[in-house]
Amino acid sequence: MEDPQVRKLQLWRTALGLVAWVGLMVTYNAVVSAGDAAAVADERFDQSWSSVLVLVCTFPVVVGAFVAAARPGLRRLYLRRALRPLGAVVAVMASMGTSALAFAPETAGFRDIIGLPGKIALGVLCLWAVVFALYGIGLSLVHVFRTADIHEVLPPVLAGVLVWEMALLDVVTGAYPQVPAGxxxxxxxxxxxxxxxxxxWEVHRLRRHHGLTVRDALGR
Known part of the structure; x- marks a missing residue:
């Protein structure tokens, strides 16, 4: 089920979060040169990738708890539906691993064997994999790995868990050290x-406009 209002707010949330982060970096002099800008971009990518990794770890826990809490007849249905989100997880992880594996020192012998034509083809493949991974990271954070394919109430629940985990991770790792404590x-x-x-609000809208609730989703 597609709700244009919910999707629009999710996109705005992502865009405004990026704008706020860039503003924070500029305000507290994290960016004063082209080199700093590149470092900030790398940091933002690392944070996005960390979010995806945390989401990958959180995904089976939340989905597993959701399936376990559902009635037996619904469990089989949700497990079958979970194949698509699981495929999205595997696709993003595989695309990220392609470039790392292709140019790792351990595969130097393979690159020598395939010669220049093979290296060109490998470079094109890795470029495609990187673009696909970046696109997949964006979609996974906005659409929470297509968990709506399992049930529409799952994305807001999983997104809520994810952001608090990321906040805890920022506290533990001491993120944004150049920014004043307040x-x-x-x-x-x-x-x-x-x-x-x-x-x-999304859960409320699903209940009010579409009659979907967590209790009904679990068959309780």
Whole structure:
């Protein structure tokens, strides 16, 4: 089920989060040169990739708990539906691993064997894999790995869990050390608070406009 209002808010949430992050970096002088800009871009990509990795780890836990809590007849249905989101997880992970494996020192012998034509073909494949991975990372964070294919109530639940995990990770790793403590607290807590509010609104909208609730999804 596609709800244009929900999808629009998810895209706005992602875009505004990126704008806020860039503004924070610029305001506190994290970007003062082209080199700094490249470093900030790399940091943002690393954070996005970390979010995907956390989501990959969180995905089976939340989905597994959801399936286990459902009635027996629904469990088989949800497990079958989980194949598509699982395929999305595998596709993103495989695309990220392609370039790393292709140009790893351990595969140097293979690159020598295939010669220049093979290296060109390998480079094109890796370029495609990187573009696919970047696109997949964006979609996975916006659409939460297509977990709506299992049930429409899962994406807001999983998104809420994910953002609080990422906030905890930022606290543990000491993210944004150049930002004053007060602004850092506001920024770190702002994302999970906003996403939690959006998730609550999405669940409310699903119940009000489509008659979908977590209790009904579990068959309880």
């Amino acid at each position: 602004a850092r607290v506001v920024f770190i807590l702002g994302a999970p608070t906003t996403v939690t509010a959006l998730s609550w």
